Amino acid sequence: MSTFPSNPVIHIAGLTKSYSRGGQETPVLQGIDLDVHAGECVFLAGPSGSGKTTLLSILGAILTHDQGDVHVLDHDLARITNRERTLLRRDRIGFVFQKFHLIRGLTALDNVCVPLQLRGQRVRTARERGRELLNAVGLADKMLSLPKNLSTGQCQRVALARALAVNPDLILADEPTASLDSASGHEAMELLRKLTTDAGKTMIVVTHDPRIFSFADRICHMDSGRLTHHETPTANLAG
Numbered sequence: 294m295s296t297f298p299s300n301p302v303i304h305i306a307g308l309t310k311s312y313s314r315g316g317q318e319t320p321v322l323q324g325i326d327l328d329v330h331a332g333e334c335v336f337l338a339g340p341s342g343s344g345k346t347t348l349l350s351i352l353g354a355i356l357t358h359d360q361g362d363v364h365v366l367d368h369d370l371a372r373i374t375n376r377e378r379t380l381l382r383r384d385r386i387g388f389v390f391q392k393f394h395l396i397r398g399l400t401a402l403d404n405v406c407v408p409l410q411l412r413g414q415r416v417r418t419a420r421e422r423g424r425e426l427l428n429a430v431g432l433a434d435k436m437l438s439l440p441k442n443l444s445t446g447q448c449q450r451v452a453l454a455r456a457l458a459v460n461p462d463l464i465l466a467d468e469p470t471a472s473l474d475s476a477s478g479h480e481a482m483e484l485l486r487k488l489t490t491d492a493g494k495t496m497i498v499v500t501h502d503p504r505i506f507s508f509a510d511r512i513c514h515m516d517s518g519r520l521t522h523h524e525t526p527t528a529n530l531a532g
């Protein structure tokens with residue numbers, strides 16, 4: 294990887310987050326420090342309940358944090374207005390949800406077009422872009438299929454195409470290979486890297502799955518709401 298520009302895409306220092314349950318505060322993130330630079334592919338790994346999805350959701354401007362500095366794409370998430378938060382999510386961040394969250398009544402193509410239409414693009418322009426992306430993820434023959442008629446791996450690819458629709462600078466993917474077998478998981482990661490970090494975008498991937506660790510530039514291990522150590526995989530298979 295080349296030398297990094299001075300401003301990281303993500304800068305986190307002393308981040309904390311608690312959830313309140315029945316009037317009691319439960320600490321979930323307990324002082325996270327992390328910088329991620331443009332073009333990096335960083336994995337967040339760690340046991341169930343360690344806070345990975347919570348951290349990813351804060352970075353995706355979906356959840357708010359309690360304390361600490363969190364800068365994402367030059368926005369200070371502690372000071373951002375609701376309007377700026379919405380625009381950041383809509384225009385600059387692609388989020389791949391673990392459960393895909395495809396809209397059941399819409400075809401693959403229309404699902405991919407949703408973020409473009411939310412931005413006010415005309416249907417014809419949005420569809421052109423949608424077709425281009427579905428071709429790129431190998432679903433040229435499934436554009437008009439409803440999610441219920443697609444396999445899990447195909448739904449995953451539609452979700453990926455949708456996350457990339459607006460050409461976001463930052464991709465956040467929560468367990469993108471969790472419901473895939475080993476071969477499909479590898480394929481999905483190859484595709485993700487090709488369409489994202491190989492194209493200069495920055496990506497954070499939450500995963501439990503050591504089978505895909507070799508796709509990371511860096512693996513950050515979490516435990517009980519803390520980053521415990523970082524590791525650089527020895528054999529990077531991507532690219």
Ligand SMILES: Nc1ncnc2c1ncn2[C@@H]1O[C@H](COP(=O)(O)OP(=O)(O)OP(=O)(O)O)[C@@H](O)[C@H]1O
Nearest residue numbers: 312313314321339340341342343344345346347348
């Ligand atoms: N909305 C919520 N309200 C209260 N507690 C929550 C909420 N969401 C998550 N938690 C708790 O916060 C902790 C961290 O959850 P999180 O979903 O971030 O973990 P995770 O590392 O993504 O786990 P997994 O690998 O199982 O997806 C867990 O103990 C969880 O029970």
Ligand SMILES: [Mg+2]
Nearest residue numbers: 345346347467
């Ligand atoms: Mg999770």
